[in-house]
Structure formats: C-alpha cells, structure tokens
Amino acid sequence: MILGLSGFHWALLGAAAAALGGGIGSSIGITYIANVAAGILVEDPEKFGGLLPLCAIPGTQGIYGFITAVLVVFFFGLIGGEGGKLTSPQGFQIFLACMPVCFACLVSAIYQGLTAVGAAGMVAKRMEEAGKALILPALVETYAALSLIISILLLLSIRAGL
Amino acid sequence: MVRLRTFIDPIKYGVATGRIKVLENKLFTRHRVERLVEADDFSDQLRILAETDYGGFFENVRTIDDIEEALHKYLAKVYDFLDELTREREIISFFRLRYDFHNLKVLLKTKYKQETGEHIWSHLGLLDVPRARDLIEQGMVDELPEVYRQAVKESMHRFEKERDSQQIDIVLDGYLYKLLHGLAVSQRNDFLQDLVKIFIDLGNIKTFLRAKNLRRKKDFISQALFDNGSIDKGIFIAIYGEPLDSLLEQLKNTPYAELLRVVFREGKKVDLSTFDKLVDNFALNHAKKARYVPVGLEPIVGYILAKESEVNMVRVILTGRLNNVPKDKIRERIRDLYV
Amino acid sequence: MAIKVNPNRMELLKLKKRTEIAKRGHKLLKDKLDELMKQFFILIRRNRVLRQEVEEKLIQAYLLFALARSEVAIEVIEEAVLYPHAEVSVDVLQKTLMGVAVPQIGLQQKGTFDCYGLSTTPAILDDALQTFNEALPLMIQLAEVEKAVELLALEIEKTRRRVNALEHVLIPQLEEAVRYVTMKLDEMERSYRTQLMVIKEMVSEAAI
Numbered sequence: 118m119i120l121g122l123s124g125f126h127w128a129l130l131g132a133a134a135a136a137l138g139g140g141i142g143s144s145i146g147i148t149y150i151a152n153v154a155a156g157i158l159v160e161d162p163e164k165f166g167g168l169l170p171l172c173a174i175p176g177t178q179g180i181y182g183f184i185t186a187v188l189v190v191f192f193f194g195l196i197g198g199e200g201g202k203l204t205s206p207q208g209f210q211i212f213l214a215c216m217p218v219c220f221a222c223l224v225s226a227i228y229q230g231l232t233a234v235g236a237a238g239m240v241a242k243r244m245e246e247a248g249k250a251l252i253l254p255a256l257v258e259t260y261a262a263l264s265l266i267i268s269i270l271l272l273l274s275i276r277a278g279l
Numbered sequence: 280m281v282r283l284r285t286f287i288d289p290i291k292y293g294v295a296t297g298r299i300k301v302l303e304n305k306l307f308t309r310h311r312v313e314r315l316v317e318a319d320d321f322s323d324q325l326r327i328l329a330e331t332d333y334g335g336f337f338e339n340v341r342t343i344d345d346i347e348e349a350l351h352k353y354l355a356k357v358y359d360f361l362d363e364l365t366r367e368r369e370i371i372s373f374f375r376l377r378y379d380f381h382n383l384k385v386l387l388k389t390k391y392k393q394e395t396g397e398h399i400w401s402h403l404g405l406l407d408v409p410r411a412r413d414l415i416e417q418g419m420v421d422e423l424p425e426v427y428r429q430a431v432k433e434s435m436h437r438f439e440k441e442r443d444s445q446q447i448d449i450v451l452d453g454y455l456y457k458l459l460h461g462l463a464v465s466q467r468n469d470f471l472q473d474l475v476k477i478f479i480d481l482g483n484i485k486t487f488l489r490a491k492n493l494r495r496k497k498d499f500i501s502q503a504l505f506d507n508g509s510i511d512k513g514i515f516i517a518i519y520g521e522p523l524d525s526l527l528e529q530l531k532n533t534p535y536a537e538l539l540r541v542v543f544r545e546g547k548k549v550d551l552s553t554f555d556k557l558v559d560n561f562a563l564n565h566a567k568k569a570r571y572v573p574v575g576l577e578p579i580v581g582y583i584l585a586k587e588s589e590v591n592m593v594r595v596i597l598t599g600r601l602n603n604v605p606k607d608k609i610r611e612r613i614r615d616l617y618v
Numbered sequence: 619m620a621i622k623v624n625p626n627r628m629e630l631l632k633l634k635k636r637t638e639i640a641k642r643g644h645k646l647l648k649d650k651l652d653e654l655m656k657q658f659f660i661l662i663r664r665n666r667v668l669r670q671e672v673e674e675k676l677i678q679a680y681l682l683f684a685l686a687r688s689e690v691a692i693e694v695i696e697e698a699v700l701y702p703h704a705e706v707s708v709d710v711l712q713k714t715l716m717g718v719a720v721p722q723i724g725l726q727q728k729g730t731f732d733c734y735g736l737s738t739t740p741a742i743l744d745d746a747l748q749t750f751n752e753a754l755p756l757m758i759q760l761a762e763v764e765k766a767v768e769l770l771a772l773e774i775e776k777t778r779r780r781v782n783a784l785e786h787v788l789i790p791q792l793e794e795a796v797r798y799v800t801m802k803l804d805e806m807e808r809s810y811r812t813q814l815m816v817i818k819e820m821v822s823e824a825a826i
Contacts, residue, residue: 149289153574156297164301227286234289234296235573241300347692377738381697388701396700399693444701448735455738482737489736489744503736551741555689558741595688602684612685 118205125200127208131215132189135268138219139182139226146175146230153234157241167240167247171233174254178226181265185218188269192276207279214271221264229257288575295364296574299582303570305332306618307589315596316610324597333593346597350590355403357586364579369462371405373471374583376426376462378404380455383431386415387447391438430454449503456482460507470569470577477565479508481558484526484535487515488542488549491523509533523549535561553611560615563588567617585617621795625802633799637792644784651777654716658774661767668760675753682746689740698734698743705729708758718773720766725758 119127154168189211193200203211236250289296311327318324328337336349362371378401386408389396400408406427414422420431434450456479463471483504490500497519504512510533518525527539538557542549562584569581592614599609623629687695705728713722731747 145286149293149574152289152293153297153300156294156299157301158297159294160298160301231285231289231573234293237297238300238573241297242304344692351691381693385693385697385700388697392701394700396697399696399700401691401693444703445733445735447701448698448738452735452738485741486736489732489741493730493732493744495730495732505737552685552745554741591689594691598688599684602680602688604681604684604688608681608685612689 119209122205122208123201124203124205124208124211125195127205128189128193128195128200128203128211131208131212132186132195134212134219135182135185135189135215135222137182139179139185139222142223142226143176143179143182146178146226146228146233147172149227149230150175150233150237153237157237161241164240164244167244167250168237170247170251171237171240171254174233174251174258175226175229177258178222178229178261181218181261182222185215185265185268185272188272189215192272193279207275210275211272214268214275216268217264217271218268222261225257225261225264229254229261232257284575292365292575292579296578298364299578303578303582303585303618306585307331307592307616308618309616312592312596312613312616315593316606316613318600321597321600324600328593343598343601346594346601350594351402354587354590357583357590358403361579361583365576369466370576370579372426373459373462373580374587375403375405376455376458378402379406379427380430380451382406382408382411383427383434384447384451386412387431387434387438387451388444390415391444426458446502452482452503453505456505457507466576468576470572471580474562474565474580476507476509477562479505480510480533480535481561483508483510483512483515484530484539485554485558487519487526488523488551488554491519492549492551510535556612556614559588559591563615563617570617581617588614588617621791623795623799625799625806627803630796630799630803633792633796637789637796640784640789640792644781644789647777647781647784650716651774651781654770654774654777657716658767658770661763661770665760665763665767668756668763672753672756672760675749675756679746679749679753682742682749686740686743686746689742694739695743698739699747701733702731703729703733704731706754715766715770716773718766718769720769721762723758723762725755727754 122130150172154172157164157168190196193203193211232254236253239246239250311331314327315324318327325337325340328334333349333353336353337346340346340349358371358375361374365371381401382404383406385396385399402408406424411423411427414420415431420428420435423431430451433454434447437446437450438444456475459478460472460475463475466472486500486503490503497516500519501512501516504515506512510530514529515526518529523543527536527543530536530539538561541557542551542554544550566581566584569577572578595612596609599612621633623633707726709724709726711722711724712719714720731751732744734743
C-alpha cells in the first residue's frame with residue numbers, strides 16, 4: 118500500500134486529478150477571454166465570428182482532461198469492478214500517468230486564456246486579423262496536446278504491462 | 280515573477296478592456312485631425328465632427344462659448360463612461376479630482392473677492408459645489424468631505440496670512456498632486472505611479488522654467504514645487520539661481536533631457552510657446568505604453584487620457600479657427616495622437 | 619464802414635496806433651500758428667508710430683491669448699485670472715505745451731501679473747499676459763499723445779481764427795478808417811484853404 122491507498126483509489130485519484138486540472142484551467146481561461154470578448158461585443162457585435170474561436174480555444178484543455186479521465190476509467194475497468202484487482206503500485210503508476218495532463222492543462226489553459234485576451238485586442242482593432250490572432254493562442258495549445266499524448270502513451274504502456 | 284494581478288485583472292477589467300479596445304479605433308486619426316485643420320471654414324469643421332461621436336454635441340454650435348459648453352458635455356460623457364467601466368472610486372477620483380480642486384480654487388477666490396463665480400464652476404468633479412460653497416462661505420470647513428478639508432484649511436490659512444491669491448492655487452495644486460500620488464500608490468500599479476511621477480516632474484519643470492522667465496524669487500518656487508517627483512524638488516531649488524543650462528546639466532540622464540533640449544534650443548531666453556504641447560506629448564507617450572497591455576487598468580487609464588487630449592485638440596482647432604488663428608500656428612500646437 | 623470815428627487828428631493818431639498794434643499782433647499770432655503747426659505735426663507723427671506699435675502689440679497679445687485659452691477649458695483660464703494681485707493706478711498731471719494745457723498720464727504698477735498656479739495653467743498664458751502688460755504703458759502714452767493732438771488742434775483752430783480776423787477784418791477796417799479820416803481831414807483842410815483864399819480875395823478887393 119502506498120500512503121495507505123489501494124490501486125483502485127490511486128487510479129480514481131488520477132482520473133479525477135486529470136479532469137479537475139483540465140476543467141479548472143479551462144474554466145478560468147475561458148472566463149478571461151469571454152470577459153474581454155463580452156466587452157468587445159458590447160461596442161461591436163459584428164466581431165462575434167472572430168471572437169468565438171478565441172473563446173473556445175482554452176476549452177480544449179478541459180476536454181483533454183476529460184479524455185484522460187475516461188481512458189483511465191475504461192482501460193482499467195473502474196466501472197466494471199475489475200479495477201479492484203489493481204495493486205497499489207499499479208494504481209500509483211496510473212496516477213502518475215495522469216499528472217502531465219493535470220498540470221500542463223491547468224497551467225496552459227489559464228495562460229492560453231491570457232494570450233487569447235491579447236489576441237482579442239488584435240481582433241478588436243482589425244477583424245481581418247482574426248485568423249492570425251487565432252494562431253498565437255493556438256501555439257500554447259501544442260503543449261496541452263503533447264501532455265495529452267504523453268498521458269495516453271503512459272496509460273497504454275501501463276495497460277500493456279498488466 | 281508571477282504576479283497575482285496577472286490572474287485577477289482579466290476578471291476585474293476584462294469587459295472594460297474589451298470595450299476600450301474597440302473604442303480605441305474610434306479615436307481621432309492623423310488624417311481626421313488634418314482634415315479638421317485644413318477645413319475651409321467653421322461649418323466645414325462641424326461637418327467633419329458630425330461624422331464622429333462629437334456630432335451630437337455640436338449640432339447648434341455657433342460661438343466659442345458654445346464650443347466650450349459642447350466639449351464640457353462631451354467630457355462629462357467620457358467620465359460617465361469611466362464610471363460605467365469601473366466601480367473603483369480611486370480610479371474615478373484620479374481623473375475627477377482635478378475638477379474638484381478647480382472648483383475649490385474658484386470658491387475660495389470668490390469668497391475672498393466677494394464675487395459670484397458660478398459661471399466658471401466645473402461640473403465634472405465629485406464635489407457637491409453649491410454645498411461646498413455654503414460651507415466655505417460660512418466658515419464651516421470641517422464639514423467638507425475629508426479629502427478636501429486639509430487642503431482648504433491650509434490654503435485659507437495661507438491666504439489670510441499673506442493676502443496673496445496665488446497662494447490659494449499653489450497650496451491646492453500641491454494637495455491635488457499629493458492626493459493623486461496617494462491614489463496611484465494605493466492602486467499598487469506601476470503604470471499609474473509612473474504616470475503621476477511624470478505629471479509631478481513635468482509640473483515642476485514647468486513651474487521652474489516659467490518662474491525663471493517671470494523672474495520670481497527663490498522662495499516662490501520652493502513653495503510652488505511638488506513633492507514625490509522622480510526628481511527631487513531640492514534639486515530645482517538648489518539650481519534656481521544658476522543659469523538655465525544647469526537644469527539641463529542636472530537632468531541630462533533623465534527622460535526629460537530631450538524635452539529640455541528642444542526648449543533650450545534657441546539662445547538664452549527660453550521659448551515656452553510650444554512647451555505645453557511638449558509636456559502633453561511627453562505624458563501621452565508614456566500613456567501609450569498602456570496600449571500594449573492586453574488587459575487591466577492601464578488601457579482604461581490610457582484611453583481616458585487619450586480622450587482628454589483629443590477633447591483639448593478639438594478645442595485648439597475649433598476655437599483657433601473662430602479666433603482667426605493662422606493654420607500653421609494651430610498645427611504647431613496639435614498634440615501627438617494616442618493611436 | 620464798420621468803425622465809426624470822428625474825423626479829427628486825435629482819432630487819426632489813435633487809429634494809426636491801433637493799426638500798428640493789430641499788425642504786430644497779427645505777425646505774432648502768425649508766428650505762433652506756425653510753431654503750433656510744427657508741434658502738431660511732430661505729435662501727429664509720434665501718434666501714428668505709437669498707434670501702430672500699440673496695434674501690433676495688441677494683435678500679438680490677442681493671438682497669444684487666443685492660443686492660451688484654447689489650451690485648456692475656459693473655466694481654468696477664468697479661474698487663473700479671477701483674483702489678480704497686481705495693482706495698476708493712473709494719475710493725470712498737466713503740463714503746458716505752447717501755452718496749451720495737455721495731460722501727462724503716469725502709470726504705477728505694483729506686483730506681478732502672474733496670479734495663478736504655474737503647473738496647471740498653460741505656459742503660453744504667461745506670454746499672452748506679458749504682452750498685454752507691455753501694451754499697457756504704450757496705450758497710456760498713446761492716450762496722452764492723442765489727447766494732446768486734440769487739444770493742440772483746437773488751439774490751432776482758435777489761433778487761425780484770430781489771425782484771420784485780424785488779417786481780413788480788423789486790419790482792413792482800421793486801414794479804411796484811417797483812410798477815411800485822412801481823407802476827411804484833407805478835405806477839411808482844402809475847404810479851409812479855399813475859404814481863406816476867398817476871404818483874402820475879398821479883403822484885397824475891398825482894399826482896392
């Protein structure tokens with residue numbers, strides 16, 4: 118037993134942490150950009166089309182967290198009851214595998230929100246810049262996506278070792 | 280260093296910043312200013328203004344007094360917009376205190392001169408002017424809101440001692456800048472603090488040069504200079520008796536050196552005819568940094584400053600035209616633009 | 619004939635004396651008139667220069683003031699000059715120029731004109747008020763000269779009227795009177811002589 122938690126508990130904790138990190142990050146990030154977007158729309162409702170992708174983009178981290186959590190649940194049968202057979206070290210491995218998504222998504226979503234705010238300023242100035250403006254916060258997305266890939270790879274390798 | 284403000288500002292000022300980013304586009308462009316200056320006559324200028332949000336205020340403008348009234352109303356709208364953007368009293372005060380202190384000056388001077396000055400009250404401040412007048416007339420200064428109390432008391436005291444109306448201005452200006460400095464410090468915002476420091480420094484440089492031109496005595500300037508500047512007022516006092524070049528020498532490593540070099544360019548007598556413009560440009564160029572802040576207090580403050588500068592520019596161009604000021608004289612006095 | 623006189627020798631002497639005085643007075647007045655005209659032209663020239671100077675100063679001052687007032691809201695400018703601490707007083711003395719009493723205006727100024735905060739008002743306001751300040755003594759001088767010109771013009775008119783009266787009325791009349799008296803006296807003498815001759819003839823006839 119590691120820290121007195123069973124493998125099942127560790128796996129649950131990992132899934133929850135992934136969903137939590139991504140979710141918190143995304144909600145904060147979206148709040149930032151949505152706030153600014155709302156302000157822009159008050160003065161110029163026609164910018165909606167340009168701003169919507171910017172508002173949506175910090176939301177992806179939440180989805181990554183969600184995917185990771187779902188993968189943990191299905192790979193290790195946390196619903197079917199199979200999860201009970203996980204040993205404590207196995208469960209801890211699963212927990213660690215969830216960490217990249219948890220932290221990278223938490224932090225990147227918040228900063229992506231901040232970057233999107235800057236990009237929204239560009240859109241407010243010139244609607245034609247909407248495409249370019251989207252690229253900048255999208256760069257932040259890379260690292261959230263990489264963390265998702267790593268988490269999935271790690272989960273796959275743990276599953277293969279069962 | 281990660282600052283907490285980075286994560287709070289987007290929530291606190293997000294909507295306001297968003298609105299400002301759009302409105303920045305509607306500030307006057309160089310092109311529009313040029314058209315206003317080059318317009319054939321006053322009615323042409325009004326036609327150009329009608330394309331902007333000034334239009335509604337300038338519908339029945341004929342005389343210079345009408346222009347003043349229209350611009351006063353327009354500024355009132357700008358400050359109402361600021362109230363809408365932020366509920367923070369400090370920020371609102373930061374812009375409106377100036378008008379309160381103007382009103383206090385008027386009230387004190389009219390009290391001592393036994394005149395009425397209602398026509399030169401400003402309605403852009405926070406102070407309830409008629410009530411303040413009654414309190415000041417009846418000598419019940421202690422009933423005034425706390426912010427102004429000490430300032431009014433001291434200026435009354437100073438006037439009664441020296442019987443010199445200029446002392447009222449000097450004391451109240453000093454208190455105004457002290458309050459502005461306090462507000463900026465309480466906001467813990469570098470941009471705002473730097474801005475106030477720049478206001479104070481520029482005010483001190485202006486006082487120094489003008490006093491020198493007017494051949495005032497040294498004790499005059501030691502009273503009139505402000506505290507809290509980035510350049511200590513002691514420096515100004517120490518070199519007041521020396522030739523003007525020593526000011527440039529003292530300030531050569533500060534951002535103000537360039538400004539002074541322009542003023543000192545010709546001969547010994549300092550030419551202050553375009554000094555007002557240089558000073559405003561200097562402050563506005565600092566404010567311009569706010570445009571690169573994606574979200575926060577800075578864009579709001581920057582925008583309001585830009586708006587104030589724009590209103591001044593419209594005044595320069597329109598009243599200049601009605602007063603038959605030559606075009607090149609008007610152009611000489613047009614400030615830089617925020618965008 | 620305007621002057622009625624008794625044609626006798628006494629009157630003739632008196633009349634001749636008066637003519638003499640009138641002619642001398644006429645010459646004196648004429649000299650005075652010339653001198654007055656000379657002074658008048660000097661003053662006029664000075665007046666023109668001063669007026670031009672004052673006008674230029676005022677145009678400059680108003681331009682500067684127009685610029686200063688456009689820099690800030692008008693309330694700020696009005697507040698700045700609401701309670702001036704400079705005091706200006708004017709006292710009017712008299713001096714005589716060619717026997718004409720003309721005013722001499724003295725200007726006393728106390729304190730400086732800057733009665734406002736230097737940091738919150740536009741710097742160009744100083745220039746505007748400085749120019750007005752320089753214009754004031756010039757305007758006073760102009761007023762002085764202009765009044766002197768006016769008074770001198772009156773004096774010139776009066777003197778010219780006198781000269782004309784002497785030249786065209788009094789002197790001709792006096793000369794006329796002298797001529798009349800002389801004529802009358804001559805006539806009287808002739809008739810006296812004729813009488814004498816007649817008497818002499820009668821006497822000599824009686825003697826024969």
